[in-house]
Amino acid sequence: MKTTQHQHGNDSALNRLCLLRLSAIGDVTHVVPIVRTLQRYLPQCSLTWVIGKTEASLVGDIEGVEFIVVDKGDGLFGAAKGLKKSLAKRHFDVLLNMQASWRANILASVVNAPRKIGFDRQRARNGQQLFSNESVRGPQRVHVLDGFFQFVEALGIYERELRWDIPVSAAVQERVTGWLPAASPFLVISPCSSQRTRNFRNWSAQNYAAVAEYAYAEHGLELVLTGGQSALERDYAEAIRGSLASPVIDLVGKTSLKELYALLQRATLFIGPDSGPLHMANAAGAGVIGLYATSNPQRTGPYLHLDRVANRYPEAASEELGCSPEQLRWGVRVRSPDAMQRISVAEVCARIDELLGTRDKA
Numbered sequence: 158m159k160t161t162q163h164q165h166g167n168d169s170a171l172n173r174l175c176l177l178r179l180s181a182i183g184d185v186t187h188v189v190p191i192v193r194t195l196q197r198y199l200p201q202c203s204l205t206w207v208i209g210k211t212e213a214s215l216v217g218d219i220e221g222v223e224f225i226v227v228d229k230g231d232g233l234f235g236a237a238k239g240l241k242k243s244l245a246k247r248h249f250d251v252l253l254n255m256q257a258s259w260r261a262n263i264l265a266s267v268v269n270a271p272r273k274i275g276f277d278r279q280r281a282r283n284g285q286q287l288f289s290n291e292s293v294r295g296p297q298r299v300h301v302l303d304g305f306f307q308f309v310e311a312l313g314i315y316e317r318e319l320r321w322d323i324p325v326s327a328a329v330q331e332r333v334t335g336w337l338p339a340a341s342p343f344l345v346i347s348p349c350s351s352q353r354t355r356n357f358r359n360w361s362a363q364n365y366a367a368v369a370e371y372a373y374a375e376h377g378l379e380l381v382l383t384g385g386q387s388a389l390e391r392d393y394a395e396a397i398r399g400s401l402a403s404p405v406i407d408l409v410g411k412t413s414l415k416e417l418y419a420l421l422q423r424a425t426l427f428i429g430p431d432s433g434p435l436h437m438a439n440a441a442g443a444g445v446i447g448l449y450a451t452s453n454p455q456r457t458g459p460y461l462h463l464d465r466v467a468n469r470y471p472e473a474a475s476e477e478l479g480c481s482p483e484q485l486r487w488g489v490r491v492r493s494p495d496a497m498q499r500i501s502v503a504e505v506c507a508r509i510d511e512l513l514g515t516r517d518k519a
Contacts, residue, residue, distance in 0.1 A: 177261055179207065186323075187460070192222060199312070210228045210229070210230075251274065252265060254289060266288055301457055323440060337423065344380050348382070350431060352387060357493060357497065362396035362397050367400075369397065371509065380405040383409060385409070426443065430497070438459070445461070447459045451493070453489075474491055
């Protein structure tokens with residue numbers, strides 16, 4: 158494939174590139190195809206990725222990349238001091254600052270690179286443009302992953318390597334094998350998104366249970382529940398389990414990110430809201446049905462499965478904000494606790510049938 162050169166000159170001569178994206182889990186999975194593209198089209202270039210500690214536990218062993226891990230526990234300026242020490246006397250040809258936050262800005266300020274590329278004015282939050290001397294170009298109303306590819310385009314590379322291949326060790330694979338139903342297809346439900354103020358992305362436990370019963374009765378999928386260790390996620394797991402007559406394996410609070418990724422690699426289907434596990438499932442190759450009413454799936458949906466989203470964002474935006482998605486600023490969320498209930502069980506079951514095919518009931 159032909160690579161187009163950037164206006165700055167022959168970027169194939171780049172030798173040292175620093176990429177800064179600290180969090181969150183979903184966004185970090187979107188960065189992996191960026192790394193794969195750089196590895197393919199700039200094979201001579203050494204890659205350094207400045208990343209958060211939790212996120213590094215998922216992708217920090219990708220081959221051919223140097224990872225410098227930043228721990229939130231060190232505080233903003235402590236982290237910057239540590240990064241400066243790690244990069245002492247280091248020089249990069251370019252920095253791709255792919256996170257528009259004050260924390261990322263401060264860290265970017267200690268990276269020694271003549272070219273510091275950030276988002277354009279419309280997407281640069283928290284003063285990011287003060288810490289960049291170049292901006293990406295292209296449409297703003299695009300999926301997060303497409304926006305990340307604009308950083309690659311700023312280097313003159315217009316081809317894409319849409320590939321993840323996140324490594325998983327044999328030991329992790331062996332542990333996960335011991336948890337799963339023997340040779341049975343299974344559905345993974347990760348019912349909860351991250352717990353943040355007014356982050357109304359969670360569907361009801363009763364609806365999840367109804368969908369799980371349908372998937373088992375119509376498609377023979379046993380249920381595996383996943384999630385973190387919060388009280389809310391435990392409550393969800395107990396409520397779903399208590400409503401089911403079909404088999405269920407409860408792994409809520411019991412998996413590392415690597416183990417969850419290995420689990421998702423084997424899953425027939427994943428169902429959940431806009432969340433890190435949903436984007437991990439997309440990266441792992443599972444079939445994904447995303448549940449969206451408070452965020453726009455055209456921006457943050459499962460990238461390879463946007464046609465399978467149960468999407469009630471347009472209705473919720475019209476009702477709660479008085480605008481269509483086309484009239485809203487890109488990325489605006491609906492802050493209504495009832496919005497997700499616009500998604501019906503029947504709609505999600507129809508998505509399951511579309512993805513897996515309706516079984517012959519004759």
